Amino acid sequence: MTATDTRPAAPAAPPPRKPGWSNALVTVGRSAWRQLTSMRTALVLLFLLAVASIPGSILPQTNVGIEKVQGFYRAHPTLAPWLAKVDGFNVFGSPWFAAIYLLLFTSLIGCVIPRLRDHYRAIRSVPPNVPARLDRLPQHTTVDDHDGDLAAIAATLRKRRWRVVVRDETVSAEKGYLKETGNLVFHVSLMAVLVAVALGSWYGWHGNRILVTGPDSGFCNSLQQYDESKLGPRVDEGRLPPFCVTLDQFEATFQSSGQPKQFKATVTVEGDGPTHTADFSVNDPLRLGGASVYLLGHGYAPILRYTDRFGKTQTKEGPFLSIDGMQTGSGAISFPDANVDPVTGKRDSSLQMGFDGIYLPTAPAQAPYLRSEFPAENNPGLLLTAYRGNLGLDAGIPSSVYRLDQGQIDAGRLKQVGEGKLLKPGETWTLDDGSSVQFVGTKKYVTLSVRHDPGQGIALIAAVCALVGLMGSLFGKRRRIFFRLASPSPTSSSRLLEAGGLPRTDYPGFAEEFASTVAAVREKT
C-alpha cells in the first residue's frame, strides 16, 4: 500500500432499479465493503492493532508467565477478575485482538486482489500512446539533427531495461513495474505470515519440565511427563514423536562476579534414531526429529535421607527453584510415607514429614543464611525447616511440589519441628522424636522446553519475501519516457526529436535519469 493512490476506484453507480429491501441490502453491503477496503480504514485498523498491543506489554500475560498473573491477582484482587473478563491477561489470544487483525487482513485482501488483477494487466500491456503535448510533462527537451532512426532509440532504451513500444513516429517507454510487484509481494507475504502463525498454533505443541541429572530421572516425550504443556487443537496426543532424554551432565561456569559464562548440558537420547549422546546449550538447542529441546535454566536439587522413628530410611531429591542470579534455591521435599508402623502397616497421616528450605550453593560465612554469595557450589549449605503432620497430599488437590501446603500449616495440621538448621553436605540432623535427616548432597537440574512449530519455516520464508517486496516497493520508481519525431522538413534530412518524461511516483532523481537517457539517445545518432 505504499504506492500512490492505487486503491480500486469506486465502481460506477449501478443503474437505478426498483427499490426493494434486497437491493438495499446489496447497497449497504457494497458500501460497507468499500469502506472496509479503503486506505483510511486500513490505517485506522493498523493503529487499533498497535494500541491494542499496549495492554499486552503492561499487564502480565498468561502465556508469558503465569506466576506474574497470579501475583497480579494477589496485588489487585478486585481489579484482576474484571481484567480477566476482557481477556486482559491473554491480550494476543483474545477475540477483540483477533477481530482487529482479521478485519485488517480482510481489508488487505479486498485491496490486494483488485490490485493483483490490475497489475497483471499492466504487466501484459504495452506502454501507452505518446501524449499530444510533450512540453507539458515534468521533463521535456528536444534533440536537433536526429537521423530519425526510431529502432535505434528503442534499442538504446531496451538496453537500459525500459519496456518499449514504437508507434508511427513515436516511441513510448515505461519502467519500474517492480515497485507495484514488490508492493503486492509484501502484502501477500504478510498474509502468508498470518497463515504460518495459524498453522503453528494448530499443529504445534510444547512441553516444559525440570530434568535432574542421573539415569533414574530421564523423561520420555509424553504429556504426563511434562510439568506444563500445550497441544495445538489439531495435534493427536498419541502421535507425539517418541523419544526419551536423560541428563548425563550439566556444566555451568561463572565469572568472578557470579555472572554466568557458559552452560553445557550433555544428554543421552533414545528413540530418535540410534541411542546417542548430544551436547546443547543456550542459543544452541538440541534438534531432534519432530521437536527441539531448549535449555531455559538450571539449578540444584538437594538430596535428603530421612530415617524415621521406626528406623526405616528413604532418600529423595527435590529440585529447588532458583530465586536469584546467585542460584539461591527455594523448595521442599516431602516424605508422605514416613513413620508407617512396621507392625500394623498403618499410615498415620499426622506423622508425615515435610522439609522446606533454602539451598545456598555458596553460603555466607555468618548468619543470616538467606542468600547465596556465588552461583557455583563453593560452600554449599542447606537451611532446612522440618514439619510433621498431615501434608495434605491425600485430598487429591494438585499442589506445588516446590512448597509445602501453606493451608495445612496455617490450620495447624502440619507443625514445625524445632528451629531451622543449616546443614552441610553429609551432616545429619536428629529431630525430637529420634528420627533423623541427612543432607546427602545435590544433583544439578535443568529446565527444558520441548517444542515443535511446523509454521516457523513458512513464517521465515514469508517474512524474507515480505522484506524483499518491501524494498522493491520503497525503492522502485515507476516512470515513463516518450519520444516523438517532428514532421520532416523539406530542407534537411535530419529531424527534430522531442522527448518528454513523467515520473509516476515520487522520484527526486528523475531529472538526472531523463537527461542521461536523452543523452544516450542523442549519442547514438
Next chain:
Amino acid sequence: MAALSDALLVVAMLGYLAAMICYAAVYAFGDRGVVARVAERESDRELVGAGGPPVIEFVGEPAVPVATPPARTVWFGRVAAAVLVLAAVAQISSLISRGVAGHRLPWGNMYEYVLAATSVAAVAWIVVMVRRPALRHLGLYVALTQVVLLGVAGLILYVPVGPLVPALDSYWLAIHVTAVAISSGVFLIAFVPAGLFLIKSGYDKGRNAFPFSLGERLPAADVLERLSFRLHAFAFPIWTFGALIAGPIWAESAWGRYWGWDPKEVWAFISWIVYAGYLHARATPSVKKTTATLIAVLGFLTMLMNLFGVNIFFTGLHSYGGL
C-alpha cells in the same frame, strides 16, 4: 582501554555541547534572512503532469545564496560542523575501544546499545550534512539529541565493561542487535527533520508561539519532509530485518519460540506498525503530509518507549540492560 572508552565518551559529550553552542551562535548572530531565503529558493517546483496527478519534482541543491552571509556566521557554522564531526569521531572511538576492552561486540547492554545507536545516528547525520549542505545548521538539533542521549547513557545506564552473558553469546548478537541499532540510529536522525517539518509547517500557517517560532530559521517545509521520508524509508526495511526477522530467528534458538509477545517484542511490533502506518499515510494523497509526519514522530516515541520504558518498567526476556 575501558578507561579510554569512558574518557572518549566525555570528549564526545563535550564536543556535541560545543557544536551545539556554535550552532546556537549561528542562529543568534547570523542574519535571519540567509537561511530562510536559501530555503525559499530551494523549495520545490510543483508541476502538473499532462492529465496526470500533480508531480513534485525536487530540484537538487541550492546555488550560492544571493546575499553572502556575514563572515562571522560562516565561520561559526564551519567550526560547528567540524566540532560535530570530531565529537562523532570521539563517540565512535569510545564505542570501538569498549569493544576492544571487552573482546566482543560493544552492544551487549543498554549503555552500549545507546552508544552504538547514537553513533549510527552521528554517521547518518554526517552523510546528510555532506549531501545536503543547505541543511547543515540543523546540526543544532542533532547535537542536542546526542547530548541528551549520551548524557542519559553515561549518567544513568553506565555499567563497567564485562563479558557477555551466555544468552547473548551468539553470532545473532552481531546480526540482530547491529541491524536494530543501525535502524534506530537512522530513525533518530529521521525524527529530527520530521519534528522540524511539523514546526515549520505550523509556522507557515501563521502560528508563531514557541516552538513554532523556530520555524522562522528552518529550511522549506517540503525539503524537511522529503529528507525525513527518505531516512524513514531507508531505516524501515533494516528495522523489519533486525527486529522482525533476525530477532525471531534468534529467539527460536534461544527461547524455543520465534515470537512470544515479550514486552520488547510487543513494542518492536508497535513501532513497526506505526512506521508502516506512516509509509502508507504518506503514500496516500488524501492524507495530509503533516498528519503522516505526526505518525512518524509517534513512531519515534514508541522507539523511545521500547528502549527506556520497557527496560525500566517491565521485566521480560530482554532484560540485559543492566538496570
